[in-house]
Amino acid sequence: MNTCESFAESFSDYVENTVHPEQRQMLDAHLSRCPSCQDTVTRLSHLRTHLRTLPAVKTSPDFETMLRTRIMLERRKSHVLPFVPRVARGPRVAVYALAGLMTVLAMGVLVSGRNRSNTITRQMQNEALNISSVDQYFPSSPIQPTKISYPLDKVSPGYLHKHKQRNAAHERAARPDSLAEKSTHHLGQQLKTSSF
Amino acid sequence: MEDSEKKSEAHVSDEDLIERFQQGDTNAYELIVKRYKDQLLNFVFRFLANEEEAEDVVQETFLRVYRNRFAYTRVAKFSTWIYTIAGNLARTELRRRKRRRLFSLSNMGVEDRDYEISDEVFNPEAHVDSALQEEIIQREISKLSPKFREVIILRDVQELSYEEISKIIRVPIGTVKSRVNRARLRLQNRLKSLLEQRKK
Numbered sequence: 001m002n003t004c005e006s007f008a009e010s011f012s013d014y015v016e017n018t019v020h021p022e023q024r025q026m027l028d029a030h031l032s033r034c035p036s037c038q039d040t041v042t043r044l045s046h047l048r049t050h051l052r053t054l055p056a057v058k059t060s061p062d063f064e065t066m067l068r069t070r071i072m073l074e075r076r077k078s079h080v081l082p083f084v085p086r087v088a089r090g091p092r093v094a095v096y097a098l099a100g101l102m103t104v105l106a107m108g109v110l111v112s113g114r115n116r117s118n119t120i121t122r123q124m125q126n127e128a129l130n131i132s133s134v135d136q137y138f139p140s141s142p143i144q145p146t147k148i149s150y151p152l153d154k155v156s157p158g159y160l161h162k163h164k165q166r167n168a169a170h171e172r173a174a175r176p177d178s179l180a181e182k183s184t185h186h187l188g189q190q191l192k193t194s195s196f
Numbered sequence: 197m198e199d200s201e202k203k204s205e206a207h208v209s210d211e212d213l214i215e216r217f218q219q220g221d222t223n224a225y226e227l228i229v230k231r232y233k234d235q236l237l238n239f240v241f242r243f244l245a246n247e248e249e250a251e252d253v254v255q256e257t258f259l260r261v262y263r264n265r266f267a268y269t270r271v272a273k274f275s276t277w278i279y280t281i282a283g284n285l286a287r288t289e290l291r292r293r294k295r296r297r298l299f300s301l302s303n304m305g306v307e308d309r310d311y312e313i314s315d316e317v318f319n320p321e322a323h324v325d326s327a328l329q330e331e332i333i334q335r336e337i338s339k340l341s342p343k344f345r346e347v348i349i350l351r352d353v354q355e356l357s358y359e360e361i362s363k364i365i366r367v368p369i370g371t372v373k374s375r376v377n378r379a380r381l382r383l384q385n386r387l388k389s390l391l392e393q394r395k396k
Contacts, residue, residue, distance in 0.1 A: 012377035043384040043391040050391070051352035054330055057241045059233045059251060067229065067255055071262055 004030075004037050011037075015045045073098055210274035218265050225265075228274075229258055235354065236282050242349045243286045244293075245338045253289055257282040272363065279356075279364045283346060290342055329390060336386045344379035351376045 007030050013019040014027050031038045205227060213231075216224035236257060241250035260281050261268075268277055337345055350361045351372075358376075362369045384391060 008381060009374070009377060012373065012380055040381070040384065043388065044380050046391045047380060047384045047387065048352055050329070050333060050387075051348070052355065054242070054333065054353060055326075056234065056238050057247060057250075059237050059254065063233060063251065063255070064226075064229060067258055070255060070259055074259060074263065 004034060007034075007037060008040065011041055011044055015041060015048060069098060211270055214261075214265065214268055214274050215270070218268075225262065228261065228278075232275075232278055233258070236278065239279070239349055239354050240282055240286045242334070242337060242353050243283075243342075243345060244289060245334055249289060249293075250286075253282065253285045256285050260285075273360070276360055276363045279350070279360075280366075283364060287342055287346075332390055333387065336383055339386070340379055340382060344375055344382065347372055347375045348379040348383065352380075 007027060010019055010023060010027060014024070019027065031041060208227070210228065210231065213224040213228050217228065233254060236254045237250055240253045240257075241247055244250050244253070257278065261278060268274065337348070340348065346365060347361060350356045350364065351358070356364075358369050358372050361376075362372045365372070367375075
């Protein structure tokens with residue numbers, strides 16, 4: 001009455017030894033008479049061994065580093081890359097995008113560091129044009145300042161004090177080894193030598 | 197001192213680790229990653245048959261665990277939860293790949309469609325080394341439909357219990373058993389020559 005097909009439904013239980021004792025007896029009886037089903041059961045048993053012993057694959061050495069980077073990106077995603085389309089947010093793409101962004105930022109800081117030193121000097125130069133003693137700070141300046149004279153008797157002592165302080169500040173800032181020059185130069189050197 | 201710490205950490209259950217992580221302990225998360233990264237990769241790799249894609253899926257799985265750590269409750273086993281996430285992502289990746297293939301097939305000549313070779317044509321050499329055997333088995337696993345592929349990998353490669361598989365894929369145990377049996381029968385039929393070599 002039972003066909004090979006219906007017995008086959010229990011073959012997995014049979015090879016795993018989880019079949020009920022009564023059903024096992026029936027299966028044993030059928031297998032002893034049916035070489036085709038006997039072969040199938042043997043192959044099923046070999047298949048399980050093959051599958052269990054398939055070589056295990058291991059994650060790449062940079063797996064955890066990549067994951068940390070992705071978590072970091074995840075935290076900053078809304079702030080740093082709100083404009084990146086979803087299609088570009090692939091796992092590896094994201095890491096490369098971060099690396100690229102950092103490089104661009106570093107180059108930007110370097111360039112702006114150089115420009116900044118110029119900007120400060122120009123700005124100071126422009127401001128310095130408003131004071132009469134500009135020549136002593138920029139003797140080679142091609143721009144000739146407008147000379148403004150203040151009658152001393154009409155100038156208040158408070159104004160004179162402020163004027164002196166302002167002059168001293170400009171003098172410090174205009175020197176080539178000023179703090180502003182030093183800091184931008186130092187930052188530029190640091191970024192040049194640092195690695196990502 | 198460090199060795200004893202490592203030993204004690206090895207005995208901490210997954211559920212305790214995720215609870216520690218929920219309380220802000222990122223070391224617990226790192227331990228979870230270390231525990232599961234290779235076994236998840238094995239599962240996803242056998243499912244997708246592509247190591248790079250599989251690694252991306254496993255990365256995404258851990259990212260989901262990180263992002264949704266508070267969604268986990270102790271009602272379920274942690275392994276069930278993480279395998280469910282990985283399985284769902286792997287299936288999504290498979291669907292994505294199918295769409296890509298459908299698109300690229302239209303631009304491909306008949307001679308390029310090597311994965312469409314019929315089973316009858318395929319006849320492996322009498323003596324194949326283990327690497328080739330693995331490749332043959334993997335290729336045949338990949339030919340199974342995703343629902344059969346997933347259960348046979350979880351049962352025979354990952355060696356999970358029927359009960360756990362049933363919870364991971366959210367189908368009754370009877371259905372899991374039936375699918376595993378059918379998947380095995382199909383595989384043994386396609387791998388006859390390879391499996392009979394072993395018999396000899």
